[in-house]
Amino acid sequence: MKFTSASLLLAALAVAACDSKTATTGEAATSTASVKAENIDPAAAETSGTKATAADEANATPAPAPGTIPAAKSGDAAAILARPQVPILCYHQIRDWTARDSKNAKDYITPIATFKAHIKMLADSGYHTVSPDQLYAYMTTGAKLPAKPIMLTFDDTDLDQFTIARPELEKYGYKAMYFVMTVSLGRPHYMTKAMVKQLSDEGNIIGSHTWDHHNVKKYQGQDWVTQIDKPTKTLEDITGKKINYFAYPFGLWNEQAFPELKKRGFVAAFSLAEKRDQNDPLFTIRRIIASGYWTPRTLHTSIVQSF
Numbered sequence: 001m002k003f004t005s006a007s008l009l010l011a012a013l014a015v016a017a018c019d020s021k022t023a024t025t026g027e028a029a030t031s032t033a034s035v036k037a038e039n040i041d042p043a044a045a046e047t048s049g050t051k052a053t054a055a056d057e058a059n060a061t062p063a064p065a066p067g068t069i070p071a072a073k074s075g076d077a078a079a080i081l082a083r084p085q086v087p088i089l090c091y092h093q094i095r096d097w098t099a100r101d102s103k104n105a106k107d108y109i110t111p112i113a114t115f116k117a118h119i120k121m122l123a124d125s126g127y128h129t130v131s132p133d134q135l136y137a138y139m140t141t142g143a144k145l146p147a148k149p150i151m152l153t154f155d156d157t158d159l160d161q162f163t164i165a166r167p168e169l170e171k172y173g174y175k176a177m178y179f180v181m182t183v184s185l186g187r188p189h190y191m192t193k194a195m196v197k198q199l200s201d202e203g204n205i206i207g208s209h210t211w212d213h214h215n216v217k218k219y220q221g222q223d224w225v226t227q228i229d230k231p232t233k234t235l236e237d238i239t240g241k242k243i244n245y246f247a248y249p250f251g252l253w254n255e256q257a258f259p260e261l262k263k264r265g266f267v268a269a270f271s272l273a274e275k276r277d278q279n280d281p282l283f284t285i286r287r288i289i290a291s292g293y294w295t296p297r298t299l300h301t302s303i304v305q306s307f
Helices: 006-018 030-038 054-059 077-082 112-124 132-141 160-171 193-201 223-239 257-262 296-306
Strands: 088-091 149-155 177-180 205-208 245-247 268-270
Touching: 112 160, 112 296, 132 149, 132 205, 132 268, 149 160, 160 193, 177 193, 177 245, 193 205, 193 223, 205 223, 223 257, 257 268
Parallel strands: 088 149, 149 177, 177 205, 205 245, 245 268
Antiparallel strands: none
16 A cells, blocks of 8 residues: 555554564464463353442442443542453454465454454354443443443454444444544545544444554654644544544553543543553553454453453
8 A cells, every 4th residue: 555655654554563563562462362262161261241349339320321421520540440341352454364464463354254253252142332431431430331241442444344344243233433543544445534424423433543553652742733633633523523532553551641631632542451550540441452363262262361
């Protein structure tokens, strides 16, 4: 894929950059985890439904309506950390592997049949997708969630998320969170603005994923405008809705990013498999990469073990 400037080239490199992610982000462990998980019988694993504690049940507030978040309440970090984590999966490309795909890249490229089998397994196992608004309410107030909640997320704006993933999720009444990298909107192999709006109009949630996948830990000065302010405004113009959620490129974050994101109106941010920040768990919500190598059996076991 060719771009007309060096800045746009970064979008094409975003997926390739995933190949070089190290275990410090928690992503590189997915292949190892899949081998380990294959040896465990999911039937013997404990059901991964998230249950509220007795205190949560007594003080629970109703889950918010789609597209809304509860009244400004950040939640106590200790209380948030004490609640069971909701399983959150992260997908990137949904397409069949090619001879050019490296071994590492295949963790982030889920073959079409594999993806369909993943989603069928989730539905057959009784999982119910929840929105980030429901997750936020649960984390901050103990609001109730459906039995066996799970959140599905898609990063980087790839076209196949719209053409392949979207109709597959619709079969099961599932909704998802799409973290959009705006530099690639309308480019070959990526979604258009109209597609992003359609996803939003259909009840999915759109989140910010920077302009061109630049590492948040390296931001200085104008980077916050280029990578966060302008892309977020673009997404709000497209959807006509406030953008409340952010996903860190490569899953990389630092504490310095939290106040910058908060003052820009974000209420939560998503990382990958690293441990949550003990003081600000809302801005380090964990996800796991749903590896392209994983069978439905492996995915199920990984969900149970990881959350």
